[in-house]
Amino acid sequence: xxxxxxxxxxxxxxxxxxxxxxxxxxxxxxxxxxxxxxxxxxxxxxxxxxxxxxxxxxxxxxxxxxxxxxxxxxxxxxxxxxxxxxxxxxxxxxxxxxxxxxxxxxxxxxxxxxxxxxxxxxxxxxxxxxxxxxxxxxxxxxxxxxxxxxxxxxxxxxxxxxxxxxxxxxxxxxxxxxxxxxxxxxxxxxxxxxxxxxxxxxxxxxxxxxxxxxxxxxxxxxxxxxxxxxxxxxxxxxxxxxxxxxxxxxxxxxxxxxxxxxxxxxxxxxxxxxxxxxxxxx
Numbered sequence: 001x002x003x004x005x006x007x008x009x010x011x012x013x014x015x016x017x018x019x020x021x022x023x024x025x026x027x028x029x030x031x032x033x034x035x036x037x038x039x040x041x042x043x044x045x046x047x048x049x050x051x052x053x054x055x056x057x058x059x060x061x062x063x064x065x066x067x068x069x070x071x072x073x074x075x076x077x078x079x080x081x082x083x084x085x086x087x088x089x090x091x092x093x094x095x096x097x098x099x100x101x102x103x104x105x106x107x108x109x110x111x112x113x114x115x116x117x118x119x120x121x122x123x124x125x126x127x128x129x130x131x132x133x134x135x136x137x138x139x140x141x142x143x144x145x146x147x148x149x150x151x152x153x154x155x156x157x158x159x160x161x162x163x164x165x166x167x168x169x170x171x172x173x174x175x176x177x178x179x180x181x182x183x184x185x186x187x188x189x190x191x192x193x194x195x196x197x198x199x200x201x202x203x204x205x206x207x208x209x210x211x212x213x214x215x216x217x218x219x220x221x222x223x224x225x226x227x228x229x230x231x232x233x234x235x236x237x238x239x240x241x242x243x244x245x246x247x248x249x250x251x252x253x254x255x256x257x258x259x260x261x262x263x264x265x266x267x268x269x270x271x272x273x274x275x276x277x278x279x280x281x282x
Contacts, residue, residue: 007123008050019118022046026119033071034115035064039167039185039228040152043067044127045075046116054083055126056116058104060168061152062132070094074130086128094132100139101128102157111160111175129156170230179243180211184230188213189275192223194232195282201236203252205272206245207264212272213239219271226281 009023017023025032031047044058057074059067070093077092084090089098104127109117113127133139134149141155155163160172167185174184182188189212193199199215206212213232215221233239241259242251250268251259 006050007121008047008119009121010050012121014121017118019115022115022119026050031075033068035068036112037064038171038183039187041067042112042154043071044113044116045071046119048075049120049125052079054078055103055128056113057101057128057130058112058156059130059132060154060156061149070099071130074099093130097133097137099133100131102131103127104129104156105159107160108154108156108172111172112154112156114176127156129154167228170228170234174230174233178230178233179240180229180233181243182209182211182229184228184233186210186229187226187281188229188232189272189279190225190227190232191215191217191221192225192282193221195225195227195235197235201232201239201253203250204239204242204245204259205250205264205268206242207247207269207272209247210276211245212275219268219275224275224279226276226279 009017009019010027022032022034026047030051031045033043033045035041035043040061041064042058042060043064045056048054048056057071059071073093078084081092084101086101086103089100091098093099106124109124109127116125131139131153132149134146138145140150140153151166154168160169163169163172170184178184191199191214194201194213194215201213202216203214203218204211211229245251248264250262250264252262254260
């Protein structure tokens with residue numbers, strides 16, 4: 001069905017694209033739910049603006065498959081009971097817990113909603129966040145809310161520049177266009193000295209999709225820890241030169257600040273595996 005004034009791929013009768021599956025789902029069902037992996041998963045609808053002239057809805061921080069189910073439940077509930085007012089708790093989505101909708105600040109659209117941007121052919125449409133409370137019923141902005149509910153959900157009702165420091169702030173600041181295949185919210189093995197900028201990066205190792213960002217002490221450092229890859233790139237911008245490292249490769253910074261590459265040794269792979277088991281997030 002085409003909608004007068006709608007810019008989407010359906011209404012423009014555009015040629016098939018890499019989003020053809022999304023187009024098919026929206027055409028057949030009215031909307032689709034896209035699951036996005038990363039350090040912390042999120043999921044969002046595509047098609048609500050086309051089908052109902054309602055904001056698309058995004059959900060953060062729970063199991064990806066579960067969020068797809070709950071977003072579908074949110075839309076079904078809204079169609080049956082009426083669309084909930086913003087910032088008003090309602091039941092019918094999460095068993096035993098209320099949820100509420102909050103308007104997403106436009107500064108999050110480019111970092112998070114690339115597929116929706118393509119579906120609507122470059123036109124920005126409104127989004128709302130489906131917010132969930134912690135196990136005690138506290139919302140993430142309330143005093144006493146658990147760290148999990150506060151940190152796993154983006155506070156997307158705030159502009160990116162006002163968001164608390166952490167994984168979602170990094171996503172908002174560094175996406176789209178983060179050069180590593182791992183997202184800025186992915187953990188990397190490093191040292192506290194590197195994370196603080198007190199020591200320079202000497203070696204970068206990539207194995208099984210994960211990165212080790214080490215100083216000259218390597219795996220013998222006594223301050224090994226886990227830090228967000230995006231935070232390390234912000235602290236050491238030349239790390240982007242290693243964004244194309246393949247699995248099983250090591251990049252070593254030489255005296256003239258050029259990276260040389262070699263194969264990961266068995267000994268370093270064993271040391272990396274041991275270190276990841278004991279290192280803790282900073």
